[in-house]
Amino acid sequence: MLVFCPILLQCNLLTPVTAFTINNISITKQYVYSVLLVCFVSVLCFLFSTYIEYRVIAFLLLVTVSVTAVLFDILPVLLAAVLSALIWDFFFIPPHFTFRVGTTEDFFLLLMYFVIALVNAVLTHKIRRVEKIAMQKEEKAKTVKLYNTLLNSLSHELKTPIATIIGATDNLQTNNVKLTPQNRHDLVQEISKATVRLNQQVENLLNMSRLDSGFIQPKKEWSDISEVIYDAVKRIEENGIQQQLVINVNPSIPLFKLDEVMLEQIIYNLLNNAVQYTPSTSRIDIMAINHADVLQVVVEDEGAGFPEAELKKVFNKFYRLKNAKPGGTGLGLSIVKGFTEAMGGIVSLENRKSGGAKFIIEIPAETSYLKNLKNE
Amino acid sequence: MSNKAIILIIDDEVQIRRLLEITLESNDYEVRMAATAKEGLMQTAIHPPDMILLDLGLPDQHGHEVLQKLRGWYTNPIIILSVQSGEEDIIKALDNGANDYLVKPFRTGELLARIRSSLRTKTIQENNPLLENGSLQIDLAARVVKKNNEVIKLTATEYNLLALLAKNEGKVLTHHYLLKEVWGPGYLNQSQYLRVFIAQVRKKIETDPNRPEFIITESGIGYRYVSKE
Numbered sequence: 001m002l003v004f005c006p007i008l009l010q011c012n013l014l015t016p017v018t019a020f021t022i023n024n025i026s027i028t029k030q031y032v033y034s035v036l037l038v039c040f041v042s043v044l045c046f047l048f049s050t051y052i053e054y055r056v057i058a059f060l061l062l063v064t065v066s067v068t069a070v071l072f073d074i075l076p077v078l079l080a081a082v083l084s085a086l087i088w089d090f091f092f093i094p095p096h097f098t099f100r101v102g103t104t105e106d107f108f109l110l111l112m113y114f115v116i117a118l119v120n121a122v123l124t125h126k127i128r129r130v131e132k133i134a135m136q137k138e139e140k141a142k143t144v145k146l147y148n149t150l151l152n153s154l155s156h157e158l159k160t161p162i163a164t165i166i167g168a169t170d171n172l173q174t175n176n177v178k179l180t181p182q183n184r185h186d187l188v189q190e191i192s193k194a195t196v197r198l199n200q201q202v203e204n205l206l207n208m209s210r211l212d213s214g215f216i217q218p219k220k221e222w223s224d225i226s227e228v229i230y231d232a233v234k235r236i237e238e239n240g241i242q243q244q245l246v247i248n249v250n251p252s253i254p255l256f257k258l259d260e261v262m263l264e265q266i267i268y269n270l271l272n273n274a275v276q277y278t279p280s281t282s283r284i285d286i287m288a289i290n291h292a293d294v295l296q297v298v299v300e301d302e303g304a305g306f307p308e309a310e311l312k313k314v315f316n317k318f319y320r321l322k323n324a325k326p327g328g329t330g331l332g333l334s335i336v337k338g339f340t341e342a343m344g345g346i347v348s349l350e351n352r353k354s355g356g357a358k359f360i361i362e363i364p365a366e367t368s369y370l371k372n373l374k375n376e
Numbered sequence: 377m378s379n380k381a382i383i384l385i386i387d388d389e390v391q392i393r394r395l396l397e398i399t400l401e402s403n404d405y406e407v408r409m410a411a412t413a414k415e416g417l418m419q420t421a422i423h424p425p426d427m428i429l430l431d432l433g434l435p436d437q438h439g440h441e442v443l444q445k446l447r448g449w450y451t452n453p454i455i456i457l458s459v460q461s462g463e464e465d466i467i468k469a470l471d472n473g474a475n476d477y478l479v480k481p482f483r484t485g486e487l488l489a490r491i492r493s494s495l496r497t498k499t500i501q502e503n504n505p506l507l508e509n510g511s512l513q514i515d516l517a518a519r520v521v522k523k524n525n526e527v528i529k530l531t532a533t534e535y536n537l538l539a540l541l542a543k544n545e546g547k548v549l550t551h552h553y554l555l556k557e558v559w560g561p562g563y564l565n566q567s568q569y570l571r572v573f574i575a576q577v578r579k580k581i582e583t584d585p586n587r588p589e590f591i592i593t594e595s596g597i598g599y600r601y602v603s604k605e
Contacts, residue, residue: 199481
């Protein structure tokens with residue numbers, strides 16, 4: 001679990017729900033605004049009190065309280081309710097400018113005004129709370145679903161090789177007599193493949209959590225791009241691939257000042273992705289050119305390409321194409337994106353007209369044409 | 377006393393010790409083991425081994441510390457074992473006197489090759505003016521390099537670089553070390569020179585300079601001249 005934790009925490013799975021606008025206004029401001037609103041409406045009513053009957057004014061004030069109830073928390077709303085009741089009594093119920101109420105009828109009206117205003121406030125508050133709970137539940141359901149996707153993908157990718165290793169070693173230990181030399185050889189072969197796969201997944205997870213922690217700092221050194229590309233190719237070829245890799249780097253490409261280890265990992269992941277998802281007979285092209293102090297690396301394959309709708313999403317963490325065949329965590333390409341961006345570059349993906357995917361990495365970097373320093 | 381080379385493994389992980397013990401003993405080495413830095417230092421002091429495999433992540437002391445203490449008096453090869461593939465860490469260990477490094481998980485073949493080459497450097501290095509490696513021949517006395525018996529023209533800097541790497545056959549030399557030794561201390565940050573000259577030397581000595589067989593890149597760390605046994 002040690003490895004997963006930083007990753008999961010970074011997925012923003014645990015952020016609290018902040019869907020309500022009232023949370024964005026501080027409580028003090030809410031008090032001020034509700035008092036101001038009530039006062040504003042009261043002044044307006046007072047100016048026109050010769051034209052509007054005071055009972056109608058009660059309704060106008062009630063509407064005002066309802067508005068505050070929609071916008072604000074319960075306490076500012078209660079304040080608005082009480083304040084508006086007092087204002088109505090003092091300024092509008094005859095006799096004016098006294099809290100005295102002239103008739104029994106008016107007394108009941110005032111009482112009812114007060115009760116309605118309060119009920120209004122409390123009801124709105126309750127409705128809002130129910131809404132909030134519902135939203136939280138929904139949010140939590142989403143979180144749980146995302147968690148499950150992550151864990152499914154991770155546990156599948158980690159447990160498959162582990163299961164292979166356990167199964168094969170059990171066989172070798174307890175079933176040894178019945179196994180032919182060929183069987184034994186095959187089992188050992190499977191263990192070997194499984195460990196390579198397991199190691200690759202762990203490497204991906206570690207890189208991802210390094211990226212997530214923000215701990216990653218590119219170490220810029222003068223780098224020979226064709227050397228970096230050939231190293232990545234060598235590493236991929238050690239996995240025993242069948243596709244044809246074609247490298248095209250102009251020998252006069254300058255040296256670039258960048259983190260060669262990161263660049264190699266980027267190229268390796270792109271190649272690995274191409275190798276995993278293209279037929280064994282197809283060809284993979286790697287090109288590198290200098291574009292006005294921007295290093296451009298292009299990896300093209302002859303696979304099926306990506307559905308247009310998913311082109312943008314493939315760099316997302318743990319994203320896997322629908323119907324993707326097993327064999328990836330959906331981390332490889334997000335590491336490509338993370339590393340490229342850590343180096344100040346951008347990555348893009350398009351489908352080739354002739355079919356297949358085309359990944360383009362562009363990294364701005366200092367260049368040096370110090371080559372041809374002959375006879376020193 | 378047998379004449380098997382004695383290798384001391386300093387690693388706190390029982391599984392790794394067991395694995396290394398089996399691997400090394402079946403390849404005719406005599407194996408000693410220590411689970412802590414303290415124990416390792418003591419064993420080295422009492423019976424200095426021919427080589428030490430030192431894990432950097434020990435429970436009682438940091439590997440770098442142990443390495444520095446050992447290098448105070450112990451001159452035989454030390455190979456670092458590390459789970460961190462952080463280049464900084466490896467460069468630090470190499471600068472502190474480690475002869476080589478292996479990042480866990482490593483291949484057994486790789487381990488044995490590194491052990492063989494470190495032990496060989498230790499025994500043959502002195503006074504051997506003629507370094508032969510497959511089709512490549514370097515005559516240190518005459519400063520002449522031959523490929524398939526044909527003399528290869530190298531500039532002075534190219535020769536110095538190749539000779540330095542070849543004299544340390546099997547050992548990773550860091551970028552800094554190479555720059556300092558070949559160009560001088562003023563060139564420590566001029567890694568572009570190193571890149572250019574490595575490319576030039578490869579063009580002259582390698583069959584396919586893009587897939588080098590003699591000078592191998594250790595990404596982010598340095599270069600290694602390997603023997604084609």
